[in-house]
Amino acid sequence: MNVDQLPDSPYLHILFCTDFSPNADFAFDFALDAARRRPGCVLTLLHVVPEPDAQFWKTYLYEVDDVDAKAKADIDRKVAETYTPRVPPGIDFRVAFRIGRDYIKILEFAEQEDVDLIIIGRQGHSAFGTVLFGNVTERVARKAPCPVLVIPLDYEERLAARKGLADVDRE
Numbered sequence: 708m709n710v711d712q713l714p715d716s717p718y719l720h721i722l723f724c725t726d727f728s729p730n731a732d733f734a735f736d737f738a739l740d741a742a743r744r745r746p747g748c749v750l751t752l753l754h755v756v757p758e759p760d761a762q763f764w765k766t767y768l769y770e771v772d773d774v775d776a777k778a779k780a781d782i783d784r785k786v787a788e789t790y791t792p793r794v795p796p797g798i799d800f801r802v803a804f805r806i807g808r809d810y811i812k813i814l815e816f817a818e819q820e821d822v823d824l825i826i827i828g829r830q831g832h833s834a835f836g837t838v839l840f841g842n843v844t845e846r847v848a849r850k851a852p853c854p855v856l857v858i859p860l861d862y863e864e865r866l867a868a869r870k871g872l873a874d875v876d877r878e
Contacts, residue, residue: 716745722851723752724809724847727785730828734858736789738826741856751801752790753816754782755809756852778803810846818852825851829859 725731735752742750756778782804794800805812817825819834827844848855 716853718745718746718748718823720749720751720820720822720824721745722813722817722820722825723750724825724827725752725754725790726828726843727754727789728808728828728830730858730860732789733860733863734826734828737856738856739795739798741824741826742800743795746797747799749799749801749824750794752786752800753813753818754786754804756782756804756806757809757813758807761764764858778806797846810843810850813843813847814850814852823853825853825855827855827857829857 718741721738721741723735725735738750738752742748783802786802791800803816805816813825813827816822825847827847829844844857848857
């Protein structure tokens, strides 16, 4: 099939969610691929800064001078180091962050910004590193107002093995 004959993509706004984990870093390649294949779409990176549930910690954290500004500066630095250099020219790349319950803020952002596709890693930073399907990812996938592409970290190993086999075949 000729690429010119493909129907227009319904994905005008792609949301990539990151917690800066290795799985999220790997999933970003899929977000870039999706954006490259849809000229004119917007690719937004969203990071949610978790807000402590316990009132004690909220009080303690907000006694620190300008904690939101410090968090934003750290996020901007991580994005500039890890993601921005990988974005090819011509992609409308935006960065956003929210503070609160991660899955709730992701779902609210997707709804408010009329997101057409969410791309998220299956396992992120959590106390339960061996959980097969991350709590945040599961909730987003179940309740999202749009399609969700969930990227497992172990897929990276499969791709590397496949590439290794292809390199051997060429020799």
